[in-house]
Amino acid sequence: MSDILLSVRNISKSFPGTQALKDVSINFRRGEVHALVGENGAGKSTLMNIVSGVMRPDSGSVLFEGGAVNFSGAEDALKLGISYVHQEKVLCPHISVAENLFLGQTIKNRFGFFDYGTIYKKARDILDLFASDIDPAARVDSLNVSQRQIIEISRAIARDCNVLILDEPTSSLMEKEVNLLFKIVKELKNKSITVIYITHRMNEIFSICDRFSVLRDGSLIVTDDVAGADAKRVISFMVGRDIEDSHPEKADRIGEVVLEVKGLALKPAFEDVSFKLRKGEILGFAGLMGSGRSELAKAICGAYKRDSGGVFLDGHEVKASNYHESLALGIAYLTEDRKEEGLFLNLSVQNNICAACVSSISKGGVFLDLCKESETASEYIHELKIVTSGLNTPITALSGGNQQKVMIAKVLSTKPKVIFFDEPTRGIDVVAKMEIHKQMLSLAREGIAVVLISSEMPEIIGISNRILVMHEGRVRGELQRDEINETNIMALASGHDIQG
Template identity: 45%
Template sequence: MVSPRTAEAIKHVIEETERHGLLSIEGIRKEFPGVVALDNVQLRVRRGTVHALMGENGAGKSTLMKIIAGIYQPDAGEIRLRGEVVTLKSPLDALEQGIAMIHQELALMNWMTVAENIWIRREPKNRFGLIDHGRMAEMTADLFDRLRIKLDPRAQVSELTVAQKQMVEIARAVSYDSSILIMDEPTSALTDREVEGLFSIIRDLRERGIGIVYITHKMNELFEIADEFTVFRDGKYVGSHLSTDVDRDDIIRMMVGRDITDMFPKIECPIGEVILEVRNLTIPGVFHDISFSLRRGEILGLAGLVGSKRSNVAEAIFGVTPATSGEILVNGTAVTIGSPSAAMAQGFAFLTEDRKETGCFLSLNCLENIQSALITRSHVKGGFVDQSTVTKLAEDMARQLRVKTPNLYETVENLSGGNQQKLLIARWLLTKPRILILDEPTRGIDVGAKSEIHRLITGLAAEGVAVLMISSELPEVLGMSDRIVVMHEGRVSGVLDRAEATQVKIMDLAAR
C-alpha cells in the first residue's frame, strides 16, 4: 500500500510533468567565440508526441539538441525533465536520464559489428565475465524484429550502406528505452520505403508515451509525422504551433522571415551543343553500359532509388574510381580521366554526396576549404597564391550563399552540416567549371538556402555551364531538370524530357 507521503510525491511529479511537459526548456543561452548560437530560446515536448524543430541552417537547432543530449552545457537557462530541473553534464548523463539522440552525422564504429555498436558499454556477459556475443546477437535480432529492420546483427558496419547505418543508429537509440528521443535529419539517406518504415517505428514509439524531437528540412515529413512544431531563427525562438494550425507557407515565413515564392526558379535558356558524352561506361559488379549526353546550358537530372549506383557513375566520370571500360568524350573528343585532377583539367567540378567523409577538410578553416580547388587551377603567380584575390572571391561567395560563420577563419568542424555544404558549393562554383556534377546539392540545406542554391544552379546553366545533378528528392529533379536519366540497379532504365516527366514515371523506371 502506498503511503500518503509517497502518494503526494507521485501526485506532485504528475502535476509538474503536465505543467511543464515531459521536457521543458526555458531561457537557454549559448555563446561560442564570436557568435551567440542560442539567445533565450524555449521548447516544450509533451509525452507521446512528435515535436518538430524547424529553422534554417545556423538557427541553433543542433546546438540546443546537443545541450539536451549533454554534449554542450548552456551558459544560462533551465532544463526540466518530468517537471524537475536537471543538469546534464555529459552524453552518458543524458542517457541515464532517459534522453537519446540520433545525430545527423553518423557516429558508428565501422570496424565493429552491428550488435557491438548497439550494445557498446552494455554488452551481456557470460559466466566467465566475457562478452556473450551469441546473446548479444539475439538481443539485437529481437530489437530489429520489434523495429521491423532487416539486418544481420553480426555484419560489420563497414559493409553496410548509408541507409542501413542510419537504421542501426535508430535502433541503438531506441535500445536505451529512453523517454525522449532526438532525431536530427534521420531520413536524409533513406528511400521512400525506408522512410515509411521509420515513420511506423516513430508512431509505435509515440503510442508508448515517448516524446520525440524531430529535426528536418523536409516539409512533407513535418505534416506527415509531427504533432507540434517550434521554429528558431538566428538563434532565437520564433514560435510554436500545432501542425494542424498552419500550412507550409506559414512555416517558411517563420523560418526565413520572408516569403519564398519560387522554390525551383528554372530559367528557360538556349541549350547548346553536346559538351559531355558518356558511352557504355562500366565497372563490373557496380554499373553497366551507362550512356547519356549532356549539353551546354542543360541541367540533366540523374534519378534513382538508393542502390541504383548514381553516385558511382558520377565518381567514375570525375576520376575518383575510373571505369574499366567505355568512353568519356568532352566536346566530341575522347578523354582519359584517371584522377580528379585530370577531370578538373577538362573543366569538371564535383560536389560529392558525403560532405563529412569526402567533401570538407574538417580540421581546416572556411577559407582554406573554399580555396582548396581554386588554387590548383588559377590565381597562382610565380609559384605563390594571389591570396588577396582568393580571399576576396571566397568572402563574396560565402556571403552570396549566406554561410553562417563568425569569419572565414573559423574551423569547419564547428559549423552546422548545412553550412559545411554551402562551403563545398562555394569551393566548386569559384572554379568556374564547364561541367558541374552535383551529388545531392541541397541535402541538409534549409528551405531558404535551397531556393538560393537552385537559383545559382539555373543561373550557371543560363551562362552555358552543363550541369549533371543527382538528387533523391523528386520535386527537385522535376523542378530543375531539362531531361532526366533514371537508373535502376546500375543500369539506365530510361530518359525523360522535362515536358513528359512525372513522379509516377520516374518511380516506374527507378523500380523496374
C-alpha cells in the same frame, strides 16, 4: 503526473563570434512528436546538444520531469533516457554493425566474453524494424549513407529511451524507409515517448508531428499546434517574411554535346551506361538509393577504375585516375558525403572553399595568393548566404547546412565545364534550397553542363531538362520535358515501364 516531460528554460549559448541561442524556453510533452524547425544555423542542433548533455548552456536550465538537471556529459542524459541521433554521423567505421548498435553496453556470455551470438541476434531484431537486410556482422565502412542512417536510428531505439531526438533523420533515407521510420515514431509515441524531430522537409511536420517550435537566429519565435498551421505559415515564421514558392524557369540555352559516356561498366554497381550531356543542360539522375547513381558519377569523375567503356570530354577521351585530375580537365564532382570525402575538417571556411581552386589563384603557380583567396571565399559566402562568424572560422563550427554550402562553393570556385551534384541540398533549409537551385540554373545559363543526382522529387522534377532513371545499375529509361513527372520516375526507378 504533469504532461510535460522535458523543458528548456531561458537557455542562452554563445560560441566565439556567434550567439547560437538567446533565451530559449520550450516545453516538450510526454508522448508528443515535437518538430523543431528553422533555417540553417538557427540553433536547432545546439539546443539539442544542450538537452542531451553534449554541451553546457551559458545560462538557463534543462528540466526533466519538473526537476532541474545538470548534465556533465551525454552519459548523464542517456541515464535519464534522452537519446540523440545526431545530424552528423557518429558511428565507428571499423567495427561491425552489431558492435556499433550495442557500443558501451556490456553483453557478456557466461564465460565472461563479449557475447557475439546474442548481440548479432538482438541486432537482427532491431534491424528487422526497418525491414533491412543489413548484415549485423558487416563492417560499418562497407555500408552506404542510407544504411548508416538506419544504424544510427536503430542504435538510439535499441536503448530504452524516454526522449528520442532525431536530427534530420530522413535526409538520407529511401521512401520505403521513411515510411517505416514514421511507423516507428508513431509506436514510440503510443508508448508515451517524446520525440523531438528536426527537419527541413515541411511535409514531414504535417505527416507525423503534433506541435512545432520555430527558431530564428537563436531565438524562439513560436510554439504551436501543427493542426491549423500550413507550410507557408511555418516558413514565414522561419524567415521572418512571406516567401513566394516560385518555380524558376528551366535552363533553355542548350548547346552542343560536351560530355559523352559510352558503355561504361563497373560491376556490380552499374553496367552498360551510355549518355550524352550538352552545354547549358541540367540532366537529372533519378533512381532509388543504391541504384548506382553515385558510383556512376564517381567513376566518371575518376574516383573508381571502371571495367569497360569510355568518357569523352569535347570529343577527347578522359583518362583521369582521381578527382583531382578530372577536375583539372574540367569535370567536378560534389560528393553526397561531406564528412568522409567532402570537407577538410581541420581547416577554415576560407581554406575549404578555395581548396580545389588553389592553382587558379596561385601566383606563378607557386605561392598562394591569400588576398585572392579571401576575396573568392567572401564572394561565395555572400552569394550562397553562408552563415559563418568569419573567413577563418573552423569548418566544424558551421551548422550542417552551412557546411553543405561551403562544399558547393568549393566546387563552383573551380569553374568547371561539367559538374556532378550528388544530393546537393541534403540538409539545406527551404529558402537556401531555392537559392542553390537558382545557382544551378545560372551555371547552366553560363553554358556549364550540370548533372543533378537527387532523391527529392520536387527538386529533380523542378529543374532538370531531361532525366535518366537508373534501376539496379542500368539506365532504365530517359524522360524528356513533358514526360517528367513523379509517376514516370517511380515506374522506371522500380524497374517498370512508363504508361502510354
